[in-house]
Amino acid sequence: MKKCNNCNIMIGGNTDTCPLCQNMLSGEASPDNWPSPRRLRVKAFAYKLQLFIVLALTTIALSLDFLLDLNNGKHYSLLLALWLILFEMDLSGNMKRPFVVSRTVSISTFHLCILLLVTGWFLGFLPVSAYIITPSLLCASLAANLVFTMTDTTENALVYLLGNILLVIIAYAVLKLKYPEPGLLWTICLMLGFVAIIGTVIFKGRKVSDEIQKRMNF
Ligand SMILES: [Zn+2]
Known part of the structure; x- marks a missing residue:
């Protein structure tokens, strides 16, 4: 001192x-x-600067694309805008709130799935996105959240695990409605979801229903 x-x-x-x-x-x-006010100011300025650059580039790309129509009706700038908007959402979400690994993994995976599905649809590789990449990413995120839930004492991870399971079940049900056979990876994903439910009920027991009641405000 x-x-x-x-x-x-x-x-x-x-x-x-x-x-x-x-x-x-x-x-x-x-x-x-x-942390010194100066360091916080530098961090805030760096965040604003990258946000400005990203939004400026997006605006230029959208303007050129729609006003000049360079790509014969294929508006690739919309794709770029979607990628950048979701990137900014993840970045600000991680900067403004205390870092929670299960939240970051879950939300980033969810955003990445949306982006790859839309990009696949745009560029013509939708089946690869829908049947291989998306279920693989959701499986990985499920497995990671299951580990986080078992090792986490604050029950933050449990919420994201339950959300992840719900997302898998809904996605599988929607696919199943349209296509009778959603494929091996989706089936593995769904099975992993059921295993995760069994695991959380056995290891976390009452905390699961407590957490659901808390979040739903019953
Ligand atoms: Zn003095």
């Missing part, structure tokens, strides 16, 4: 002058107690 010889007080952190009398401090600096 540093010392002000004028006021005879000890001052934590790495400041050069006394906050009371502005005298120069003596002694060794100690680690800062809080």
Whole structure:
């Protein structure tokens, strides 16, 4: 800690002058107690700068695409805009709230699935997106959330695991309505969802119903 010889007080952190009398401090600096306002300002500025660049580029791309119609009716700028908007949503979500790994994994996976489905539809590889990439990503996210739920004591991961299971069941049901055979990967995904339900009920028991009631405000 540093010392002000004028006021005879000890001052934590790495400041050069006394906050009371502005005298120069003596002694060794100690680690800062809080992130410095300057660092927070730099972080906020960096965030705003990238947001400005992204929105400016998106606007230019949309304008060129729609006003000049360079791609004969295929509006690729909409695809670009969707990718950038979801990227910005993930970025601001992670910056504004305390980092929760299960939330980041779940939401990013969900966004990535949407993006790959839309991109697949746009560029002509929808079957690959729908039958291979999406169920694989959802399987990975389910497995990760199952591990997070088993190791997490705050029950944050449990909510995302339940959401993930619900998403898989809904996606499977929608696919099944349209196509009688949704494919091996979707079937594995659904089975993993059921296994995850069994696992959470056995290991987390009452916490599952408590958490659902809490979230639904019963
Ligand atoms: Zn002082």
